[in-house]
Amino acid sequence: MGKLTVQLPDAQYDVHIGEYVYDLFSSDYKGLFQSADRVGIIADENAANLHLPILLEALQKADIAPLVKIVPPGEECKTKEVFFECHSYLINENFTRNSLLIAFGGGACGDLTGFVAATYMRGIRFVQCPTTILAHDSAVGGKTAINLPEGKNMVGSFHQPSAVLFNTTLLTTLPPREIRSGMAELIKHAFISDENWSKSLLEEETFSNPTEQWLAAELLKGIQVKADIVAEDEFEHSTRKFLNFGHTFGHAVEAVCGFGGLSHGECVAIGMAYSFILSERHGTIDEAFTNRFIRFAKKNGYSFDPVLEHPFGSFLVFMEKDKKAAFGEMNFVMLEQLGSPFVKKVSAVECEQAFFELRNRIGMGERS
Numbered sequence: 001m002g003k004l005t006v007q008l009p010d011a012q013y014d015v016h017i018g019e020y021v022y023d024l025f026s027s028d029y030k031g032l033f034q035s036a037d038r039v040g041i042i043a044d045e046n047a048a049n050l051h052l053p054i055l056l057e058a059l060q061k062a063d064i065a066p067l068v069k070i071v072p073p074g075e076e077c078k079t080k081e082v083f084f085e086c087h088s089y090l091i092n093e094n095f096t097r098n099s100l101l102i103a104f105g106g107g108a109c110g111d112l113t114g115f116v117a118a119t120y121m122r123g124i125r126f127v128q129c130p131t132t133i134l135a136h137d138s139a140v141g142g143k144t145a146i147n148l149p150e151g152k153n154m155v156g157s158f159h160q161p162s163a164v165l166f167n168t169t170l171l172t173t174l175p176p177r178e179i180r181s182g183m184a185e186l187i188k189h190a191f192i193s194d195e196n197w198s199k200s201l202l203e204e205e206t207f208s209n210p211t212e213q214w215l216a217a218e219l220l221k222g223i224q225v226k227a228d229i230v231a232e233d234e235f236e237h238s239t240r241k242f243l244n245f246g247h248t249f250g251h252a253v254e255a256v257c258g259f260g261g262l263s264h265g266e267c268v269a270i271g272m273a274y275s276f277i278l279s280e281r282h283g284t285i286d287e288a289f290t291n292r293f294i295r296f297a298k299k300n301g302y303s304f305d306p307v308l309e310h311p312f313g314s315f316l317v318f319m320e321k322d323k324k325a326a327f328g329e330m331n332f333v334m335l336e337q338l339g340s341p342f343v344k345k346v347s348a349v350e351c352e353q354a355f356f357e358l359r360n361r362i363g364m365g366e367r368s
């Protein structure tokens, strides 16, 4: 079982990853749960259908009798309707400021549950039990949010969990696109932190079909990158921005293609290719490396079709709306070299040039 500690100025919590992490309910976390007058699980519908008995059984062994609130699967749960429904549920079930929530699902359910925990009676404790690969990213760091029709993650807060118990046996049921989604965030963590690790992932034959043991070790490395950055800059004033590598263009792709077409990480993979092109101009990333990444991504089932199917203007509209945009120029995370990120402003004209360059490279990737 892997373990690391997230150390923040006002909080500290452990992240555990592996096959047997739920055994910790009966040991390390017995005290935490005993101190709660009520325990509620907010569970993603799909994760619950597939795996809830595993969580319930482990809790039962620890003499914890939780209530369970099932919420719609994936992004559908991050609405204000579901958010208030959860609050009403907790009030009707007599949850108090001393109660504790468990988030059981992917990043969406974790974001919702975290925001419910952050706001219920001005804040109660919660534990993250992530069930997707991507959630190695989202379950750590304390960002919580729901969506509005006007935009994603528009209402939220920072609220750190009391613990993260990441049971890797649950990941075996993930569909390929969700594996690709999480693995894109994993390689992002490598790109922004470590050249050798990045290169070894690019050579990994089982990248899109990972074994559980290998994955647990790799995800722990990814979580360490996130934990270190969050420890340094909890509220995203500086280095936490590096975690947005690939996300400025990636979010635009997500918005243009309508949420639901490609998964979040698949869009981020396109965004990373775009950022590598910008990094050729502003850093020392070379053309051959960008092309290598594009080949790697295609080989692992990532699609670049949105870039060929939609005009640049469609993406620009969304990039200009990005939270990171300011005064007509867009902020991009780029790499000086692998492992060395920085943030730089880019004009719309340069963004357009990079877009057409990416289109060329996507075609070239097949030949070179």
Ligand code: NAD
Pocket (backbone or CB within 6 Å): 044, 045, 046, 047, 050, 051, 073, 074, 075, 078, 105, 106, 107, 108, 109, 111, 131, 132, 133, 134, 135, 137, 138, 139, 140, 141, 142, 143, 144, 153, 170, 171, 172, 173, 174, 175, 178, 181, 182, 264
């Ligand atoms: P998700 O939570 O939407 O889950 C993806 C799909 O997988 C859903 O259909 C879900 O029902 C299903 N699923 C969950 N566990 C499963 C399992 N074990 N087997 C089979 N299917 C399973 O997606 P995600 O990629 O985990 O998270 C994306 C969300 O995370 C977005 O809302 C994003 O905004 C958020 N996010 C938050 C942060 C943060 O720091 N808070 C960081 C990154 C992403």
Ligand code: ZN
Pocket (backbone or CB within 6 Å): 185, 247, 264, 268
């Ligand atoms: Zn992301």
